[in-house]
Amino acid sequence: MWNDRTDEYGGPLENRMRFTLECIDAIRKNIPAGMPVFVKFTPYHGVPGGRELDEGVQMAKILEAAGVDLLHVDVGCYEAWYKAITTVYSDQGHQLPIVKAIKDAVSVPVLGHGKLFDPALAEKVVEDGTMDYVGLAHQMLADPDWANKAKAGHFDDIRPCIGCNECLKAGFSGKHYYCAVNPQCYAERDYRLPAPLPGESRKVLVIGGGPAGMEAAIAAADRGMKVTLWEKSARLGGNLWAAGNPTFKHDVLRLIDYMRTQVLKKGVDVVFGKDPTVDEIVAFGADKVILAAGSHSLVPPIKGIECAKTSDGYLLGTEKPGKHVVVIGGGLVGCETAAYMAETAEDVTIVEMLPQILMTADDCLNNSQNLHAMIAERGIVCECGAKVTEVTPDSVTFERDGEEHVLPADTVIVAAGYRPNNALADELDGRVADLAVVGDAEHPRKIINAVHEAYHAIRVM
Ligand SMILES: Cc1cc2nc3c(=O)[nH]c(=O)nc-3n(C[C@H](O)[C@H](O)[C@H](O)COP(=O)(O)OP(=O)(O)OC[C@H]3O[C@@H](n4cnc5c(N)ncnc54)[C@H](O)[C@@H]3O)c2cc1C
Ligand SMILES: Cc1cc2nc3c(=O)[nH]c(=O)nc-3n(C[C@H](O)[C@H](O)[C@H](O)COP(=O)(O)O)c2cc1C
Ligand code: SF4
Secondary structure, three states, rough: OOOOOOOOOOOOOHHOHHHHHHHHHHHHHHHOOOOOOOOEEEOOOOOOOOOOOHHHHHHHHHHHHOOEEEEEEEOOOEEHHHHHOOOOOOOOOHHHHHHHHHHHHHHOEEEEEOOOOOOHHHHHHHHOEEEEEEOOOOHHHHHHHHHHHHHOHHHOOOOOOOOHHHEEEEEEOOOOOOOOOOOOOOOOOOOOOOEEEEEEEEEEEEOOOHHHHHHHHHHHOOOOOEEEEEEEEOOOOOOOOHHHOOHHHHHHHHHHHHHHHHHHOOOOEEEEOOOHHHHHHHHOOOOEEEEEEEOEEEOOOOOOOOOEEEHHHHHOOOOOOOOEEEEEOOOOHHHHHHHHHOOOOOOOEEEEOOOOOOOOOOOOOHHHHHHHHHHHOOOEEOOOOEEEEEEEEEEEEEOOOOOOEEEEEEEEEOOOHHHHHEEEHHHHHHOOEEEOHHHHHOOOOOOHHHHHHHHHHHHHH
């Protein structure tokens, strides 16, 4: 697809493999005898015009004949980067059929990867002969103790990767890899929590049980402090529930499971249904108050907007869409809502004011590519550069380039962003010993900000 050379490095497969084979040869000559050489290669690109599996199998045989000791199978390419480097939307084990096809074609050991973080699945694919070795990339950033915890059967303690690719985005922006759920990633020595002080008795009060609140509670408990968490609703998780409920995004629910388990295991005193007053917070007498109360959905001032509902209920499944759905807003939440609604509705349209959808998402390219592909595959219509001017019980009107368009709709969903829920911050200022506002309560953003800010607020105590 990309190699259009006409010399001995282009054209037939043996020419296109020449460079790789020369590299293998040169490496062999420069390493001690007996040191194994592994080759990671891509037998299937997964894009029109790309490499198909037949050729990939031939490549495997050529590499085996060249004396390679192990084949590491990859899938995808930059044009479909999400097929190579998995995203939150990828299915677990999504590369398995390709790995198996290579395994069946050669007798050297084969290493596969692609969302194999579930220890039971990792064990199964080795036992059933799909591959000889399991490779884990993301999951080892999220929890470098994965193997030890899996071996010990401590599955609940594995900090799960949520497929957000903040790691990759950081790496490709010239920073060290960050991990959204593991603040110590790439900074294990420099950014660890201080060890508990002898006789530690400080009290931490956390308000809000989303990822920010849970992370603060876990970190404070790890430092030996006495932690209380007040959560307004009846469950921990906050917006992770809306983020993770769509069928294609359950990885996020795994983070709730993990964090909730740790909060409870570490003895945090969790009080549900608690929407405290300022006086109650002050009277509690905490050494530090963490305000992690999240955000509220924004509802733009559009004529008839009361005929629409915000996305949360539809994402959580408490609201059911009709057949003709219009989503106002084509950011991450709007696009995911549209993709989820398309599983049951007859038609779904996104109306976005900006020239394209997902311009505000600030996600890694492979996640955006993946979501764009889902929007296209699900037949969702995107009306961009379009300003909604009116909503009625059965229509949405938008304006573009001075022209008015009317879309019939029995369900209108607003996904127009969030505003911080930080009213308590001003009132608490100067009335508590120490206050940190973290996560979306500071400014609505992402899980990485919620988790890292919360960890930091406790780390510096
Ligand atoms: C649909 C959707 C999809 C998303 N997808 C992603 C994604 O893919 N990747 C990503 O990184 N981010 C995503 N986000 C953003 C991410 O979910 C938020 O950034 C994150 O949840 C913020 O965490 P938080 O703890 O600050 O707030 P929240 O998760 O909002 O939690 C706040 C908690 O505080 C509680 N609370 C509120 N007021 C009070 C009070 N007065 N007293 C006590 N408790 C209170 C709430 O009930 C809630 O449990 C998504 C958000 C949404 C809505
Ligand atoms: C942050 C990050 C950086 C990566 N960099 C490379 C790379 O430089 N070369 C490469 O071949 N694969 C790279 N990968 C891909 C992984 O090696 C692996 O093939 C892929 O992530 C699928 O495995 P997983 O689902 O266990 O993450 C990277 C993956 C991540 C998450
Ligand atoms: S940053 Fe996100 S995708 Fe990368 S390892 Fe951490 S949780 Fe997984």
